[in-house]
Amino acid sequence: EVQLLESGGGLVQPGGSLRLSCAASGFTFSSYAMSWVRQAPGKGLEWVSAISGSGGTTYYADSLKGRFTISRDNSKNTLYLQMNSLRAEDTAVYYCAKEDSYSGCDDAFDIWGQGTMVTVSS
């Protein structure tokens, strides 16, 4: 069964850092680009970042301004999102999603994880 399982969410103070993980199973992880997508409470979906199958190419939403870093470890079938200088507006459920392509930002998301909640508050 194809599955994505996020972890690492929680409560963090403004200005703090958090690293999210997404464990993949049921498909050849290194053959597909992966993304992080977030959803603030009561709001719509917002794409955050993508990474190619090899990990050699990364993409970011302009709004992040260099605060987030996406990476992957294909030997562990795991996707990561390092989030620094967190702000209240980063509060959201963070989903990892598998893209139906290798290069990134080149096709639709065809598999979604269940999400992990990040709350930025003092």
Place this chain on the structure above:
Amino acid sequence: QPVLTQSSSASASLGSSVKLTCTLNSGHSSYIIAWHQQQPGKAPRYLMKLERSGSYNKGSGVPDRFSGSSSGADRYLTISNLQSEDEADYYCETWDSNTQVFGGGTKLTVL
């Protein structure tokens, strides 16, 4: 950059049909889009990929009641024989060279 526009809400009666619309902005009318369903309190679920021609490719396990079509810059998701579990938010998605884009979502209420 592509922009996707969706109506914020729609409603239809149990057992009827509903057609949701996602509109691509000028200069991007040929783009392929995808439809995703998000039931209350759940993660999104991929429904289908839809081309300008109207050809679509559904995800695994998506019921036959779900279909897609296109006209110009508009991409449609039609749900027939509406069931209570179809009450959800529906998002369209597209992509360009260095970005992924979502529409604002349509909240579907089944009456």
